[in-house]
Amino acid sequence: MQTLVPETDVVKRIVAERRGRPGPLLEILHAIQGELGYIPGGAVPVVAQGLNLSRAEVHGVVTFYHYFRRSRPGTHTVQICRAESCQSMGAEALAEHARARLGIDFHETTANGRFSLEPIYCLGNCACSPAVMIDGQLHGRVTPERFDALIAAGEKAK
Amino acid sequence: MTTIVYVPGDAGALSLGAGEVAAAILAEAKRRGADVTVVRNGSRGAYWLEPLVEVVTAAGRVAYGPVSAADVPALFAADFLRGGVHPKAHGVTDSIPWLQGQQRLTFERVGVIDPTSVADYVKHGGYRGLTRALSMSGADIVQAITTSGLRGRGGAAFPTGIKWKTVLDQRTAQKYVTCNADEGDSGTFADRMLMEGDPLSLIEGMTIAGIAVGATQGYIYLRVEYPHALRTLQAAIAAATQAGYLGADVAGSGKRFDLEVRVGAGAYICGEETSMLESLEGKRGEIRVRPPLPAIKGLFGQPTIVNNVITLGSVPWILDHGADAYANFGTGKSRGTLPIQLAGNIRRGGLIERAFGLTLRELLYDYGGGTATGKPIRTVQVGGPLGAYIPASQFDTAVDYEALSGIGALLGHGGIVVFDDSVDMARMARYAMEFCAIESCGKCTPCRIGSTRGVEVIERIIQGIDAERNVQLLEELCDLMVQGSLCGLGGMAPFPVQSALKYFREDFRARPR
Ligand SMILES: Cc1cc2nc3c(=O)[nH]c(=O)nc-3n(C[C@H](O)[C@H](O)[C@H](O)COP(=O)(O)O)c2cc1C
Ligand code: SF4
Ligand code: FES
Numbered sequence: 001m002q003t004l005v006p007e008t009d010v011v012k013r014i015v016a017e018r019r020g021r022p023g024p025l026l027e028i029l030h031a032i033q034g035e036l037g038y039i040p041g042g043a044v045p046v047v048a049q050g051l052n053l054s055r056a057e058v059h060g061v062v063t064f065y066h067y068f069r070r071s072r073p074g075t076h077t078v079q080i081c082r083a084e085s086c087q088s089m090g091a092e093a094l095a096e097h098a099r100a101r102l103g104i105d106f107h108e109t110t111a112n113g114r115f116s117l118e119p120i121y122c123l124g125n126c127a128c129s130p131a132v133m134i135d136g137q138l139h140g141r142v143t144p145e146r147f148d149a150l151i152a153a154g155e156k157a158k
Numbered sequence: 159m160t161t162i163v164y165v166p167g168d169a170g171a172l173s174l175g176a177g178e179v180a181a182a183i184l185a186e187a188k189r190r191g192a193d194v195t196v197v198r199n200g201s202r203g204a205y206w207l208e209p210l211v212e213v214v215t216a217a218g219r220v221a222y223g224p225v226s227a228a229d230v231p232a233l234f235a236a237d238f239l240r241g242g243v244h245p246k247a248h249g250v251t252d253s254i255p256w257l258q259g260q261q262r263l264t265f266e267r268v269g270v271i272d273p274t275s276v277a278d279y280v281k282h283g284g285y286r287g288l289t290r291a292l293s294m295s296g297a298d299i300v301q302a303i304t305t306s307g308l309r310g311r312g313g314a315a316f317p318t319g320i321k322w323k324t325v326l327d328q329r330t331a332q333k334y335v336t337c338n339a340d341e342g343d344s345g346t347f348a349d350r351m352l353m354e355g356d357p358l359s360l361i362e363g364m365t366i367a368g369i370a371v372g373a374t375q376g377y378i379y380l381r382v383e384y385p386h387a388l389r390t391l392q393a394a395i396a397a398a399t400q401a402g403y404l405g406a407d408v409a410g411s412g413k414r415f416d417l418e419v420r421v422g423a424g425a426y427i428c429g430e431e432t433s434m435l436e437s438l439e440g441k442r443g444e445i446r447v448r449p450p451l452p453a454i455k456g457l458f459g460q461p462t463i464v465n466n467v468i469t470l471g472s473v474p475w476i477l478d479h480g481a482d483a484y485a486n487f488g489t490g491k492s493r494g495t496l497p498i499q500l501a502g503n504i505r506r507g508g509l510i511e512r513a514f515g516l517t518l519r520e521l522l523y524d525y526g527g528g529t530a531t532g533k534p535i536r537t538v539q540v541g542g543p544l545g546a547y548i549p550a551s552q553f554d555t556a557v558d559y560e561a562l563s564g565i566g567a568l569l570g571h572g573g574i575v576v577f578d579d580s581v582d583m584a585r586m587a588r589y590a591m592e593f594c595a596i597e598s599c600g601k602c603t604p605c606r607i608g609s610t611r612g613v614e615v616i617e618r619i620i621q622g623i624d625a626e627r628n629v630q631l632l633e634e635l636c637d638l639m640v641q642g643s644l645c646g647l648g649g650m651a652p653f654p655v656q657s658a659l660k661y662f663r664e665d666f667r668a669r670p671r
Contacts, residue, residue: 022439022458023438023439023440023441023458024440025440025441026420026421026422026423026437026440027420027421027440028440029423030382030421030423060442061440061441061442064425064442064443064444064599065422065423065424065425065443066423066424066425066596067382067422067423067424067425068423083344083543083593084344084345084502084539084543084575084586084589085344085345085501085502085573085575086344087586087589088502088503088575088576088577088578088581089502089503089530120383120424121342121344121426121593121596121597122341122342122343122344122345122346122383123383124169124170124341124346124347124349124350124383124384125169125170125173125347126344126345126346126347126499126501126502126507126573126575127170127205127206127347127499127500127501127504127507127508127509128170128173128174128205128208128507129501129502129503131173133383136385137172138169138170138172138173138386139173140170140173140174141173141174
């Protein structure tokens with residue numbers, strides 16, 4: 001996922017495009033993460049300067065929200081729902097299985113850079129628990145076998 | 159002539175393979191030279207039957223489900239395009255008992271129409287409410303909402319008309335209508351279903367709100383966990399704008415209303431309305447101290463309506479059919495209908511919209527059919543992660559605001575999560591504290607520190623360390639959090655813990671390890 005355009009240029013362009021909108025910081029961070037996959041540390045001063053905020057303020061927003069990540073994600077992001085409804089249908093066992101299958105804990109990325117594992121608290125699929133989201137695709141009633149099949153597909157896919 | 163086949167594009171249906179089913183139907187139709195048009199509708203809410211495929215026949219829409227891609231050739235062989243017999247056939251959709259008994263007002267079009275087609279929406283009664291509203295004064299629209307008895311469906315159950323009146327009464331140039339689509343409670347998906355299945359009803363409801371109070375700009379604050387809803391909302395906003403229902407001249411009235419979606423970033427607390435406003439302004443989602451109320455000083459310091467998706471989505475029906483027609487449903491101070499979400503360990507889970515007043519037992523057994531695992535139901539959690547656990551001995555309680563608060567529980571956003579008898583209530587209590595610790599905005603100590611301490615104390619109980627003393631400690635900690643927290647997260651996170659302690663004490667005793 002090497003970008004040819006330096007990250008700073010991407011960030012500058014995004015800030016320039018959106019600085020005039022009302023309350024633009026969250027939108028800008030979304031756009032940065034959308035293009036780069038995460039919010040690089042170097043983006044913070046650029047955004048701060050563009051919006052006339054202190055670095056601390058921008059940093060404070062980045063760290064407040066669970067969705068914004070400060071490290072590059074794996075090729076595939078696997079989110080396992082850990083909230084009550086999914087727990088009632090075995091989400092904890094599924095989480096255990098996922099850790100073992102991927103060999104990583106939550107908030108980690110596999111050594112080959114293929115998968116990042118993230119917890120999530122409800123995907124709105126609670127009538128089809130347990131739920132998993134992989135790269136924005138939702139999966140319901142996920143058994144360990146189905147999880148393995150999804151991961152196998154992710155290992156093959158680009 | 160082409161045969162119309164509905165295959166839901168709803169995220170829940172997709173999660174069970176609806177995308178593959180749609181592709182398989184098109185491929186098989188092509189192979190057989192059959193003329194088929196596939197429409198991606200929302201979900202009817204019967205998730206136990208999803209993917210639910212419907213075929214338009216002379217007898218009406220006929221349902222098949224749950225359909226997998228592998229079933230498709232056999233469905234064609236059984237002549238399902240003309241409603242043919244097949245083991246997965248359920249006859250006419252509207253006569254499936256689970257759906258037939260429902261009273262769908264807010265969800266009347268969900269799963270029925272093509273979600274982003276303005277023409278289909280109008281054909282099914284859409285925009286009649288707005289047309290009515292445009293012939294009324296702002297004060298009369300607000301009065302109609304008050305008379306309907308509609309209370310906020312986001313959790314706090316505040317009378318919607320009173321909130322709108324406060325905004326109407328402010329004399330400022332700029333006002334806002336914001337929709338709280340943060341739907342963070344586990345066990346809830348009604349907002350998602352409405353936004354994916356009938357987004358124009360939310361758009362119409364927000365437009366009516368704007369016309370009523372004199373606001374020209376609306377924002378939908380949508381959680382980032384709902385990418386499908388985001389796409390549908392954006393398509394629907396574009397379609398409504400194109401058709402002249404949004405923008406500088408709403409339906410030729412000369413009135414302006416613009417609408418846009420803003421996406422959250424994975425913080426449960428941003429569902430609390432003042433935190434949501436901070437987040438909409440692009441800041442950390444820290445709670446604002448009240449007063450002032452958002453209705454007086456809300457988004458960017460201006461008077462702002464904050465309402466839940468279902469609250470706003472119910473407005474078009476009320477304007478179209480009349481406030482009294484809505485108020486005729488329900489019981490006591492709980493007027494109208496409630497979209498109940500049956501979730502977790504349940505055989506027939508999904509969305510049930512009925513007038514207030516059904517009991518938990520009717521929902522869990524008549525609709526739900528008991529647990530998915532076939533074991534007895536031990537408890538249900540109503541109202542999300544801040545809601546109480548209710549034991550089986552109280553399943554005759556009605557699902558309305560007053561009856562639930564009468565037993566120390568709360569309705570919240572109407573989600574019911576079912577657990578079978580394998581649930582360990584000490585672990586669920588620990589999770590409640592853990593969740594509070596993860597999601598705390600950090601502004602006050604009882605919530606931020608108390609929840610972390612709560613996790614530690616319950617962990618010790620689970621490990622059998624000094625259980626009795628630690629249970630007492632836990633009870634004191636809960637009291638402290640309830641009394642000393644600034645908002646509902648810290649203030650209500652103890653509710654599931656306290657109810658678990660009260661009804662399932664045995665799970666907190668010293669246990670064999
Ligand atoms: C911790 C917390 C989380 C909340 N989450 C939501 C939510 O996700 N969606 C929602 O509509 N209301 C939520 N609320 C309630 C809102 O603060 C507010 O009452 C509601 O959005 C007002 O709209 P309504 O009157 O239409 O219900 C939450 C409240 C608290 C204390
Ligand atoms: S109770 Fe918790 S979430 Fe609410 S204001 Fe205090 S610290 Fe923030
Ligand atoms: S609790 Fe897992 S999808 Fe809602």
